[in-house]
Amino acid sequence: MVQILGNNFDGNRLLIRTLKTFYGVGPQVGAKLMARLSIHPTARLASLSSQTVLDVTAELSNMKIENDLRRELRENIKRLRDMGSYRGRRHAMGMPVRGQRTRTQTATAARLNRIDRKG
Structure with a gap:
């Protein structure tokens, strides 16, 4: 078991999947992070040294x-709502925010924006 930011992960797991x-x-942020630390893309958690994990x-x-x-x-969406902007x-x-059609397909937007209407 390897601990990263207080979460325990199995040692056989790939680092990129853990990130x-x-x-x-x-995927992109994880790959850049691994490249910055010179870690091979297929490295597993168990193969990393404790210093690398730190x-x-x-x-x-x-x-x-x-x-x-x-x-x-959440604050960005609240700011847009308080301003009274279209978005x-x-x-x-x-409703859809980025110009999607509303005649037939609004179920996804309603599901995603439901969280933001509570605040």
């Missing part, structure tokens, strides 16, 4: 991920 479990770290943890702690990123997104009104109504 992608954190909100805000996708370096990965330190890099992740400097990034805006998880709750910080969620809070920032803010669309978020408030639970």
Whole structure:
């Protein structure tokens, strides 16, 4: 078991797959992080030294991920709603924000924007 940012992960797991479990770290960000630390793309957690794991943890702690990123997104949407902009009104109504068609396909937008209308 390897611990990264307080979460325990199995040692047989690929590092890139582990990084992608954190909100805000996708394939590209994970690949850049691994390249910056000179870690092979197919490295497994068990093969990493404890210093490398600490370096990965330190890099992740400097990034805006998880709750910080969620809070920032929520504040940005709240700012749009308070301004009364077109995008803010669309978020408030639970309708598509980025110009998608509304005649037939609004179920996805309503599902995604539902979270933002509570705040």
